[in-house]
Amino acid sequence: MLTPSLGRGLDRMKRSMRTALCTVGALIATLGWPVGTAHADGTTPRIDLRVLVVSDGGPATGAIAAELEKAGTPYTEVDLEQSGRPVIDAGFLADTVDGRPRARYQAVVLPDDNPFPAGSAEMAALVEYERTYAIPQVDAYTYARPEVGLQYGVGSGYAGSLDGTTAEVTAAGRSGPFGYLDGAVPFEDNDPAISESYAYLSTPVAGADFTPYVQAQIPGRSAKGSLVGEYRHDGRRELVVTFVYNQHQQQFRLLARGIVAWMTGGVHLGASHNYFAVHVDDVLAADDRWNSELNCTPGDVDCTDPDVEPDPIRMTAADVDHATAWQDSRGFTLDLAYNAAGSVDHREENGGADELTDRFLAVRDEFRWINHTYTHAFLGCRQDTSVVPWRCATTAGGAVDWTSRTEISDEIALNRVWGETNGLPLENGELVTGEHSGLKVTPQQPEDNPHLGPALADNGVTWLASDNSRDPGQRRVGPALTVPRYPMNVFYNAGRAAEQVDEYNWIYTSRAQGGSGICEDNPATTTCLPEPLDTATGYADHIVPLETRIALGHVLGNDPRPHFIHQSNLAEERIAYPVLDGVLEQYSALFADDTPVVNLRQRDIGAELERRAAWQAAVDAGRVTAYRIGGTVTVEAPEGVAVPATMTAGTTAGGAAYGDAYAGLVSAWTPAAAQPLALALPPASVPAAPSAAPSADGTGPSSPAPDTRVPAGVTEPVPYAPQS
Incomplete structure (x- = not known):
């Protein structure tokens, strides 16, 4: 199933009841999906499950296309700026299959309500298509004006920036397509020096059939203006969006x-969930501490001052108790990547005592555990540390001197045996190598250790962690597929806020300010600082909000890839928790109870990425056919490829309930078989299709939308800038 585990439920601490979605019938009615709408000849048409995106190259249509792509929802894009593009006419939009009328697209996305010249035959074809087949239209970003059921934004309403504003979902939005939200929709203000949003706020035209779904206060007035709303007119339905955005905001x-x-009536191919998983590396071992005088970490291969000893950071039993209590309070499970040698060595050095390991073993089932190799050894090439930075050592014949297959295999097997002996709940197919070593590390080691794949096969490893910052795509290494992980900028060598800030300052400031100069060498670095942070306040004031925003962005992006930190960050001042709390608290404040964070383990994340890749390849190759006729959805895909689909609650497959509930709908991965997948949608009382009569105000498709403003912070996403 698409969501094999929803964790323990993020919102255990919530006291208030939220407004739930209405009955299935009411939801479908609100979404406007006309079950069984008959064609003029009395035949129920076939509606293909594909979206038409008509783009002008702007960020709004680009954002919607990116959303469809990430979810695995098929779409066709027509770029109005491209010469030789297809002409949008009746034949492009519809035809007949096996004697049945077919609508090729279940929804239409336009840059605005009418991006064509006055009197355009293409707009007329779209209008007729939408009327004939009850196809909804999304106006990705348009000017508030009577043609879209709203009063003009300039004058009685507002036209301007919404940076830092909080909009709200209306009652109609909560009982309809936006019911997965708690109500608040904050608009970002990441850099006060850059305009990041622009909107037209206004109220509906008197007599217009317009329902606001998302609105905000009109400055200087008591009224609230629509930002997202549904306009029914001329036998058509439009979702009118009057603010501009990009896919990252x-x-x-x-x-x-x-x-x-x-736009899909809650019935479409593909699916979207909000994922968050956190791996804690080096558990049971110790991490060496950053040295603010040397600007490096004694104990690392590139920090070799013989007069400075490493200063290890290691969790305590009290830190374990804090972690378990934190998990219970958040309804969240951490994944612990452990190195058994850390405990074995500690016992040898302390007369057999190791309170940390004893405490972890007492609560072992509270966590998920991942093999992180026995000693955390570097499993790539032999490192020549006589130079800084290090380089790969070579044999007498000049070949790269690689860590052997036996050494790699021993690191994996010894750690697994220790874990099994001590009753850790392991998945033997999961592995995180120390520093993701064995995989390529540029520039020193531009290829994988050739012995890594065979060693993985020796130990049955099928899911291998990689560093998303340098190896973002899932790929095969021997028998294993990689699971890219996001590194959090909470450093492995910091147990206290002040040392975290000191290292952060060194990395992200200029050489003239005593920094590394990385930002001068690579201007694309997004976390550069104009000046050093205050070591007393910089962590709470700058790093925590920034890292929270970055991680939450991943969570909201239908991105299952995990984040990783280190055990040092759960020790001493426990500096990871403010970031993790920030992500989960903000998420809880934004989403309803039926849309929890999905907290998967490494194996399940890898499988999700693998299924997505196979599905997208089949879609891109044109090997997927999906359509609905009345209340029946049919999907044909290559045998063995799992089909992701999102349906309304109450949908059945073969007479059994289909899918897992999430965000008011149901979804699942279903392996394609020799026979097409057939889904029966729930019966519902749906209002008749909108009247085909002209709108009362006489507006129609012949009036192109006026130009709208798109600020720089939308055309080019705002970098991660420090707050003033």
Whole structure:
């Protein structure tokens, strides 16, 4: 199933009841999905499950296309700026299959309500298509004006920046396509020096059939203006969006799911969930501490001052108790990547005592555990540390001197045996190598250790962690597939906030300010500082909010890849918790109870990525066919490829309930078989399709939308800048 585990439930601490989605019938009615709408000849048409995205190259249509792509929802894009593009006419939009009328697209996304010249035959074809087949249209970003059911934004409403504003989901939005949200929709203000949002706020035209779903206060007025709303007119339905966005902005990420649910009636291929997993590396071992005088970490291969000894950071039994209590309070499970030699060596050096390991073993089942190799050895090439940075050592014949297959295999097997002997709940197919070693490390080691794959096969490893910052795509290494992990900028060599800030300052400031100069050498670095942070306040004031925002962005992006920190960050001042708390607290404040964080382990994350890749390859190759006729959905895909689909609650497959509930809908991965997948949608009382009569105000498709403003912070996403 698509969500094999929803964890323990993020919102255990919530006291208030939230407004739930209405009955299945009411939800479908709100989304406007006309079950069984008959064609003029009385035949129920076939509606293909594919979206038409008409793009002008702007960020708004690009954001919606990116949302569809990430979810695995098939779409066709027509770029209005591209010469030789297909002409949008009746034949492009519809035809007949086996004597049945077919609508090729279940929804249409336009840059605005009418991006064509006055009197355009293409817009007329779209209008007729939408009327004939009851196809909804999304206006990705348009000017508030009577043609979209709103009063003009300039004058009685507002036209301007919404940076830092909090919009709200209306009652109609909560009972309809945006019911997965708690209500608040904050607009980001990441850099006060850059305009990041722009909107037109206004109220519906008198007599217009317009329902606001998301609105915000009109400055200087008591009224609230629509930002997202549904306009029914001329026998058509439009989702009118009057603010601009890009695919990365939080306000879009919050609303993207609802936009797709509205345009598809909650029935589409692909699926989207909000994922968060955190791996804690080096558990049972110790991590060497950053040295602020040397600007490096004694004990590391590139920090070789013989007069300075390493200063290890290691968790205590009290830190274990804190971790378990934190998990219980958050309804969240950490994944612990452990090195058994850390405990074995500690016992040898302390007369057999190791309170940390004893405490961990007493609560072993509270966590998920991952093999991190026995000693955390570097499993790539032999490192020549006589130079800084290190380089790969070579044999007498000039070949790279690689760590052997036997050495790699021993590191894996010894750690697994220790874990099994001590009753750790392991998945033997999961592995995190020390520093992701064995995999390529540029520039020193541009290829994988050739002995890594065979050693993985020796030990049955099928899911191998990689560093997303340098190896982001899932790929095969021997029998294993990689699981890219996001590194958090909470450093492995910091147990206290002040040393974290000191290292952060060194990395991200200029050489003239005593820093590394990385930002001068690589201007694309997104976390550069104009000046050093205060070591007393910089962590709480700058690093925590920034890392929270970055991680939450991943969570909201339908991205299952895990984040990783280190055991040192759970020790001493326990500096990881403010970031983790920030992510989970902000998430809890934004989402309803039926949309919890999905907290998967490494194996399940890897499988999710693998299924997505196979599915997308089949879609891109044109090997997927999906359509609905009345209340039946049919999907044909290559045998063995798992099909992701999102449906309305109450859908059945072969007479059995289909899918797992999430965000008011149900979804699942279903392996394709020789026979097409057939899904029966729930019966519902749905209002008749909108009247085909012209709108009362006489507006129609012949009036192109005026130009709208797109600020720099949307056309080019705002970098991670320090707050003033």
